[in-house]
Amino acid sequence: MNIKNNALIIALQVSLLLACRAYAQESNSFNVKKNLEYCVAQASKTLQVIPSDGTLPRTVPNGSNEWKFVSYKDWTSGFWPGELWYLYELREDRKWQEQADKFSRFLIPLSTSKANDHDLGFQIFNSFGNGYRLTKNKEYKEIILRTADTLATLFNAKVGTILSWPHNKYGGHNTIIDNMMNLEMLFWASKNGGNKKLYDIAVKHATTTMNNHFRPDYSAYHVVIYDYETGKKIKGITAQGYSDDSMWARGQAWAIYGFTMVYRETKDVKFLNFAHKVARVYLDKLTTEDLIPYWDFNAPNIPDEPRDASAAAIVSSALLELSSYTKEEALKNEYLSKSKKMIASLSDNYQSRDVNSAFLLHSTGHKPAGSEIDCSINYADYYYLEALLRLQKLK
CATH class of the missing domain: 1.20.5 (Single alpha-helices involved in coiled-coils or other helix-helix interfaces)
Incomplete structure (x- = not known):
């Protein structure tokens, strides 16, 4: 040869x-498709057990296989109809559209009543916002526009932020990091027939939060208290984290997602740069091998502390979007690879499967209050499904 x-x-x-x-x-x-089909199957099971009394599924406690249901007034009420709209987007099946419409309509009273807190974006934009995006139903649009105006009534011009919890005074005007997520509805409304001032309110809230809500390392306080009259920052504290100086996992997740979204809506590079900074501290301090964080990065009994799958779901979805705005190749690849690993970890080790009909196990809601610890929660499912859909579009 x-x-x-x-x-x-x-x-x-x-x-x-x-x-x-x-x-x-x-x-x-x-396998993105396989895990999306898993979500379809689980949601189908949940539909079979929801009572016909206008309530919506919120959480499955640890050790149980039964959902706890809440009224439309609960801050999480928009996540279940939001999931159904995402499944309609996936399947384009009238069944999912009908169910999504049905459960969204339970929330209509929120658009015609006084604002009780900042969560109107979570409630209305996750439900009717997704519904309008997919159907262009004019009724949905009017509901969103009315609700955006209602949310804006909580804005304090002297402070420069939306009041988060009118019922918790804390000795001043309180704003929580979660509130960043509700700005999306204001941006949308300002661009779709609503008052243009809604855009300015959203930008001012984001800017004030950027300047006051973070420690020198860019980890977030959960709550910041401002003086009602002067607008000056009084202090940063926690409500659901371990301590005033700790990095609460879901709070940092809201920050990453929120500032990424604000950049999308404004194209102002200062918000993109800040999204990179709040993501950096999260990723640098994330020491778990599977990239699913403990409920608080500074919790005292790590590794014997509960995880928070909801934080991982939020961050995984946010990083996929943030990567699309990232020009530096190494950083873009880091965001993509870590997001994919988070989604894979959630899929391989945190799915509810035969335990209950939620999508995920091992989320932590409010540990200091002893509430929803190591359980299934609807917002974890919502952002997990969103991350899967974003990953599918990316592929």
Whole structure:
């Protein structure tokens, strides 16, 4: 056999080996479709157990397989109809549209009543916002516009933020980091027939939060208290984190997602730069091998502390979007790879499967209050499904 033939055989063998490796890698790669179908199956089970009294599923406690249901007034009421709209987007099946419309309509009273807190964005934009995006139903649009005006009534111009909890005074005007998420409804309304001032309110809230809500390392306080009259910051505290100086996992997740969204809506680079900073501290302090955080990064009994799958779901979805705005290749790849690993970890080790009909286990709601610890929660499911859909579009 001559040298040319030997070289040809070696080249063929190398090509075959590389092809086999590529096939093996593809076979072992994360299956987005499979996990989306899992969500379809789980949501179908949940639909079978919801009572016909206008309530919506919120949480499945640890050790139980039954949902606890809440009224439309609960701050989480928009997540379940939001999930249904996402499933309609996935399947384009009238069944999901009908169910999404049904459960969204339970929330209509929120658009015609006084604002009780900042959560109107979570409630109305996750439900009717997704519904309008997919159907262009004019009734949905009017509901969103009315609710955006209602949310704006909580804005304090002297402070520069929306009051989060009117019922919790804390000795001043309180604003929580979660409130960043509700700005999306204001941005949308300002661009879709609503008052243009809603855009200014959202930008002012985001700017004030950026300037006052973070420690020198860019970790977030949960709550910041301002003087009602002067607008000056009084102090930063926690409500649901371990301590006033600790990094509450879900709070930092809201910050990453929120400032990424604000950049999308404003294209102001200062918000993009800030999104990078709040993501950086989260990723640098995330020491768990599976990238699912403990409920608070400074909780005293790590590794014997509950995890928070909801924080991971929020961050995984946010990083996919943030990567799309990132020009630096190494950073873009880091966001993508870590987001994908988070989604894969949630799918492989945190799915509810035969335990209950939620999507995920091991979320933590309010540990200091002893509430919803190591359980299934609807907002974890919502952002997990959103992350899967974003990943599918990316692929």
